Amino acid sequence: MVLRSVAFGTMMAAAIVPASAKVASHPVADAQALEMAKKAIAFRSVRGPGNQTPQTLAYIKDQLVAGGFSPSDVTITPVDDTAYMIARWPGSDPKAKPLVISGHMDVVEAKPADWQRDPFTPVVENGYLFGRGATDMKFDGAIAVAALIELKREGYKPRRDIIIEFSGDEETTMKTGKIIADKLRNADIVLNIDGGGGVLDEVTGKPRYFTWQGAEKSYSDFQMTVTNPGGHSSAPRKVNAIYELSAALLRIGAYRFKPEVNDLTRASLTESAKYETPEIGAAMRAFAANPEDQAAIETLAADPATVGRIGTTCVATLISGGHAENALPQRATANINCRIFPGHKPADIMAELARVANDPAVTFKDVTEGSVATAASPVRADFVGAVKKALGSVYPGVPVFPSQASGASDSMWFRANGVDSYGASPMFTKASEDFSHGLNERAPIANVAPSITYYMSLFSDLSN
Ligand SMILES: [Zn+2]
Structure with missing residues (x-):
């Protein structure tokens, strides 16, 4: 609570949350999410000797059980030097296919000598949580767990089973992600909280737009x-x-694969065009309208930031x-x-x-x-409706559109099994402050309160 009033007061003043937003208040969950994120960051869950992923998961299990999950519904399974967790909140309709919330608790290696602060000692400073995993993705995971516990606290009863799972080697071999996806192949839908997300304006710090991820190369x-x-x-x-x-x-080196679009990239190029330079924006619109537009292809293929989006x-x-x-x-x-x-x-x-x-x-x-090649997930009306409603409740008026990732996540294993999976993290950061996998990783803690509200809305809408 002390943390919230001090740190959040500063961030609210910075107007990262629009003044018009009536963000529901969940102070207990907000405080719990930040505390859990700090504890999780302190575990060195890096592949190799001394990998503390199993300890991280044991800590998350304790939190879920204290929050009302039955101990027998939360299983942790060791695999090599890591482990994975599957936690089930049983729904009222045993025939309904589950809602799966997917993340991971391993992190990329971090050498303390290269960092300004120790990567495995969480620090809250100037409105940011610093530490390995702050953006990828222990903070996200902690917020999602706290949101589920808050739903239980408020007496919510899901119709579908809600399953939250964390893999233990997403950053390296991705072996546990495949095991989990094979066990949960009857899922109705997967929310991957390690994908998608929002972008803050570099100058004002206000939310510019939000993307959900429905496909990956x-x-x-x-x-x-x-x-x-x-x-x-x-x-x-x-x-x-x-x-x-x-x-x-x-x-x-001289060869170019045939440029192409799908429903997701067409929407993504068209809607994100306005956030680009006029030249790139115009080329993105022209290519989305006609993927054989040679001038647009030349412009987009010449830019490392866009060449991967067109084929x-x-x-x-x-x-x-x-x-x-x-x-x-x-x-x-x-x-x-x-x-x-x-x-x-x-x-x-x-x-x-x-x-x-x-x-x-x-x-x-x-x-x-x-790695395995997968098709794009469909643009599902129930998912898109729920995500727009959830985001609109905390960031009204902020544009929401789809994206396609350039690399693979655990969604790959679900999509390979024919299960629709969507990256839907509510974390907003400045593009210049994305330090995932890099040095001095950090995330704005002003994300906590809106993210709790967003997740509670999304999880309940997709499980009722
Ligand atoms: Zn990740």
């Missing part, structure tokens, strides 16, 4: 290899593994070859990393790369680990 790594008999470097042959690989790489991209990321300074290379290899537009099979993209390389001496191999 799939991640693939393809290894290109050229082998050659080799020989002495004093007697070069016409055919050289390094030259052959280099020539193929140049052809791939599949593949790029060389690693290269190695040869075995001695004075020998002809017997082998040369390169890694091509692709971000594949929804709707394509990795095998088809690899075949397309092989056609472009246009040299039978260059072999291709899919060396992707822990």
Whole structure:
């Protein structure tokens, strides 16, 4: 409570929450969310020796049980050096398919020597919560747990089961996310609280827009290899593994996959165009209207921030070859990393790369680990309606539109099982302050009160 009155008072004055918003008050849940986030950040839930993901989950389980969950409905399952948690709030209709709330409690490695503050000592300062996991995604997770406990406290009775689950290796192998999605393949809908989110204006700090994430590009790594008999470097042959690989790489570097749109990216490009420079904005609108507009394609393909939004991209990321300074290379290899537009099979993209390389001496191999290609989730009226209502109750008038992510999240495993999954985190941050995976990660604590209200509205609307 002390925290709330001091820190929140400052942030409210900064007008991050619009003055007109009548945000329902849940002071107990607000305080609990911040306390839980701090405790969770203090656990070093990083892959490898001493991974404290299981302890983080045990702490979350204690909070859920203290908040009214039956201990037998909250299971923590160890896997390798990590663990995952599935917690069930039984609904009144056993035939109704569950609502799943999905997150993760592992974090990316953080080296204390590089940080201004210790990454695993949570600090609240100047209206921000600092620490590894503040944005990705222990703070989000704590707020969602506190919102569920507040719904229980208020006597809410869901019709569907509400399941909240946290995977334990989303940032690395993504093994537990797949196990969870396979166990919960009967879900009606998944809210991934590690995706989507809002953007604050860089100058005023006010909310500009909010996006929910309904699709993600799939991640693939393809290894290109050229082998050659080799020989002495004093007697070069016409055919050289390094030259052959280099020539193929140049052809791939010059190649552009056919630009494309889907329902999600069309809406995303059209509606986010107004937040871009006039040139980029105009190109985004023109491309959304006609994905064959060459001028628009040239503009968007030239900008690293937009090239990935208009189709599949593949790029060389690693290269190695040869075995001695004075020998002809017997082998040369390169890694091509692709971000594949929804709707394509990795095998088809690899075949397309092989056609472009246009040299039978260059072999291709899919060396992707822990990723699967998925289609976009449909634009579901019940989800879109619930998210607009929930967000409108705390940030009235702030535009809400869909987005497609450039990388993979745990949603991938649900979508691969045919379950609709949507990134719907209510966290608002400035684009310049997104330090996920980076140094000095932090999130504005003014997010807590509106996020609790938002989650309570969204969770109840989608489970009743
Ligand atoms: Zn994450």
